[in-house]
Amino acid sequence: MFYFIAKRTIISFFIMLAATTLMYFLTISSGDPFEDLGETSGPEKAATIAARTAAMNLDVPPIPRYFLWLQDVGHCLVPGGISCTLGQDRTGADVLPQLQNAMGSTLRLVVVATVLALVLGVVVGIVTAIRQYSTFDYSVTFVSFLLFSLPLFWLSTLLKQYLAIDLNTWLSNPQFSYLTIALIGVVAGVIWAVVVGGDRRRRLMVFGVAAAATALALYLLLVTRWFVNPGFGVVGMLVSAAGIAVLWTALLAGFRRRRVLNAALAAGAVSFAGYLVSIPLLTDPTWLVVVALVIVMAVVSYVVAGAVGGPFRAQAAKIGAVIAVSVSLLILLDRLLQAYPTLSAKAGGRPIPTTGSQSANLAGTFWEINLDYALHLILPTIALTLISFATYTRYTRASQLDVMNQDYIRTARAKGLSERTVLVKHAFRNAMIPITTLMAFDFAGVLGGAVITEQVFGWNGMGKMFVDGIATVDPGPVMAFFLVVGTAAVLFNMLADIAYAFLDPRITLS
């Protein structure tokens, strides 16, 4: 493992070196750095030229200039980072502080979009594979082909123009007519019926139940003005914790062993207790407190569920920890939602922002600041996620189908295992093996896509640094952008390989 990482780091270093060379020369030869000065004249122009020449080392020939830039990067690699600036842009300002400002928002966008696309894509992909050749499968196939074919910026612009504005208008006065509620119920019913499938009777039943439940829930949410004052409340939290416990048990263990279910419910109870206890702690916490709380809850649930699980200790404890983490995430979500009314007021009643990565000069609690981030993320994340979601579903579907036709799945069935065990334990893990490779590929794609989404949504992120740098033939910011992007791509590749070896015991890292 260590040997593998060391080896890969060295190889990656050289690949990055070659890639920076390529990138650097492409950038400096992409145009004339003084183009924008073409029309002006006089001493001002001469002064600007002189300043730019000094800042960008234009008096040095290209190849030594590249080495000067490498030297600047080298400073940052030396521990202590003496004069680590990553060079200067054309105005003579250090690049590093600009990069530090820009990096956070871009990485937030990219990571959130990748994780969401991965989770949604894998889940939908598996369901389509299980229900191969069903209406649901065909619909998802069509939708993912449509998503494959959407130009990202076009989608982003539409989202910005229509979704954001309409949503904001609706949120300022959340009302639906009865007809709309009924329609939404019908649509939800159809979706559920198609997903669950089965014979005609079963589908009709699913449709009825889902449609009624959705419409009723929507009605209650509207009546209680939930969309103005969102949150789960104590009762909602209790129900959710129990629901999460049952759901994870159904997925990971099945209900054949009563003790495992009891253990899961105990973990749900522990998590709920955690919620009650943490109410005062979470008024205005720091990330440290939040992470610590999640860990404490997970550990306590692990221990308690393990104890209740008795002979099924190992399995029960794991499920307990999973439940605790899920509930923790729900608590965080609840807290963020609670911050919504104040933040919405601060935003002048139009809570979904369409430009920028965060509100300027927002002073507020931990929750308000993070909710502000999250709200800014909504639109660009939807755009980016939709596009990689398509890739993930297609690959997961293909991979899962491939696995389902393997001999060992037949063996598993011949053992009399339940369909749940066959799918979750035997098929899923094998199906995920090729997806790790895809992850590394897709991550680079999402980073590229971020350049475009940032442009559409007016983010001050790395994408802007890059685009502006290219437009002005300024290698400083372009290369800074590339250093982060390239390193992230290389890192993700390595992580994908490690994940591969982790999933597939036949592979050893060397």
Next chain:
Amino acid sequence: MGSHTSEIITDDQAPEHEGPILAVENLGVEFNVDDEWVMAAENVSFEIHPGEILAVVGESGSGKSMSSMALLGLLPRNGRSTGSAKMLGKELIGAPQSMLRRVRGNEIAMIFQEPMTALNPVLTVGEQIREAIEQHTELSPAQAKKRAIELLRMVEIPEAERRYDSFPHQFSGGQRQRAMIAIALANDPMLLIADEPTTALDVTVQAEVLDLLRKLNKRLNSGVLLITHDMGVVADLADHVVVMEKGRVVEAAPTAQLFAAPREDYTRQLLGAVPHLGSKVGGVLADVEVVDGRLSIHEEYAERLQTDREHRSAAGVVPALELIDVDIEYPGRFRQPAFKAVNGVSLTINPGEVMGLVGESGSGKSTIARAVTGLIRTAAGSVTIGGTDITRLSARQLLPLRKKFAIVFQDPAASLNPRLSIGDSIGEPLLLHEKLGRAALDERVASLLDDVQLPVAFRNRYPHELSGGQRQRVGIARALSLQPDLLVADEPTSALDVSVQAKVLELLQELQRERGFACLFVSHDLAVVELLASHIAVLNKGTLVEQGSTEQILKYPRDAYTRRLLAAAPVPDPKEQSLRREQRSALLAMGAGE
């Protein structure tokens, strides 16, 4: 009958009941392909009684596997089954999945052909046994683990505790099949369906696995449904035989009766096509005598044959192929040492002679075949073909020599380029070496097709339009197109059904007699080699343990490994096979005693 204890099976646990364990009546299996129902099996009926081993025999496409899958409702999604299969009176065909799930792995368990792919590669072997136990019992994970280890021990996996945590890829082929058997036996099933359980295994391992199955069947008094194409295995193990052809039952009889007096033509054909070890030289291991389980080997028999060998080396002709101290290595990757696949092998084939090269998987026999044809490089020693050492030659220097030797590969599906027509495939060597014009080439291809008894019209077809046997004929035609002095045949018939194998072997023999080329015939099947070869060389783990005339090797082997190999190969004759089994266990006992 989910066992509620964690005890290992004891003899008194055997199920006690009247009548058959499984009664199959008019079972039919169909597949829906493009909205048409295609029959895979119909009117299949048989019964299995406690303690009985029933073999269902047939060639590929006889529907034997699919009818057994239908019993457990494990057909692919486009399949359906009709008729009746009652397990102790319980109907299985058309039963709901929930009921079938309780039966699977509990009352009826299955063993599959490919131990390599039938085990989940990402789960430990122990885990895969344990979950089968947990699924059908109320045992706790710890208890189930204990039982899983006991099962591993029962199927004779060494160091069961440690191996419990190993992954399938860390097991050898035979061990994987043992693990499969452990999974199948996890819940003391009343019926074990073994679908070609030893087809993917070497003969010595096959013999061990068959022994294990026989032992377990006796102890458990359960039924075994053995699905196989191998008449030797049937003779070795089965009490009753059902012969299937094209989805229908042709004949059903007790094993001894079927082998002694087959009623149906098809059965007779099938039995006739199976090569019988020792039939040509008149006996196998003739110098090994077992009296009351004690072994004596008559060394003096072998000496009579020694003169033959001396005579041969003194012949003084230029050998068609001569290997002297050949080493072959697979280069190691970074940090991994090179793997020596072949170690100091020397052998000689005179013109017109057929030499059988015999060994199990991993013995290096295919490696030698490839080195002889210049496909891989040797690390040391010399390979001399018709007087020229090819190990020192560059690719360019070797080119004209390639006319003198040719190779026929094992897998006829993989050895023809799917995008080249049959005519182009056969004509390629001619095109490369003789630079023939279109018309001349066509003529030669036509005559070659005729030589291998294929219609000339086949030259415009593509490999996927041909059956396995036809493809192998094409492979032979291609190899013989340049009239080589030496033909290397690498397991040319091991992917074929017996009846097809018989025809292909006949063709090879005929061509060899006509054209008189020398032949290095690589095979794992001693009976096949016996039919063709005048001399045999035996390989074990990269070293040549013994070589000599076919008669000497088969009747009076000198090497312990050769003896084991010979003893392990099953013959299609139940009486003879039971004698050979005794011989084998005596030999093994002697091996263990040494």
Next chain:
Amino acid sequence: MSDKKFEPNDSRASSERSELTLLSQDTDIATAPPTREQTDRIRTTAAKSQGRLIRERFFRHKGALAGIALLALIFLLAFTSIGFAGIPGWWNKDYDVLAARFNEGKPTLTLWPFSLGEHPFGQDVLGRDYFALTMRGTQTSLIIAFIVGIVAMLIGTTVGALAGYFRGWTEAFLMRITDVVITIPTVVIAAAVAGIVAKAGIIPFAVFLGIVTWTGLARLVRGEFLSLREKEFVESAKSVGASSFRIIFRHILPNTVGVIIVSTTLAISGAILLETALSYLGLGVTAPDTSLGKAINDNRSALTVRPWLFLWPGAFIIGIALAVNFIGDGLRDAFDPKQTRVKQ
């Protein structure tokens, strides 16, 4: 998507035969149920070539057929309406002629009763006929996409084939180059070069995009070569003394056509999107040329007032990309009747 009824069995299925083979007197070991390929042969005892089987499978794929129809329609519309390379078309307006705006430039297209009207897609701010402009953009985008696809195919196939066949240093060298290019996201590397090349014209621009997008195909082709070179038919060719050139071009390459064609179609749909993205960043096609991406970019501020200026070119982009993707899916099914390979 085409084989609705047949659940593909394990990977051995295709190489093995069952009793359903009417052609043959003898069979080899098979445990699998009949495959589509086999039943194809049951129906027609006459031999079919591989190409014909592939064609038949492709034409059973409804999505692919729809894709072909849509793409053909778009092609026809774009090239006949305003003409191409000096040949006039049936549409009477030019995309670069300014005119007075008619009804605020709104589209005059009506579907029922069908009528194109004066300006079916409306007019832009300067009064230019937007139908002609969109058609012109479609032409450019199609040309760019196909050139990118072909260039990427040529480079990717060559690099992949050489790396996969020769292994050793050749492979190490070529694959490290591929790694370097893969490290840089496509949009980024394309953006860095697009600025200069785009000014040189559409064709150099397209060729350059091809030069930066071959990496995926190179990896795929290398993977195919790595597995095919170990196949017995390649050994068989070697044993009769076929040259490396012959083995690569006559034996291995024809067996990788499926992979190559499928990923080329995907590269084409990717190129359409890449071109629009670059044009959006102001780094793509420059005036006087126009492309679908440029048309959208020129009018992005008009979305609220004149949404048609934004939507029409978008619809054409989606139409082309969707059609090509469906064709690619149909080809994948046709070339590989078993499940789609997921290996990269």
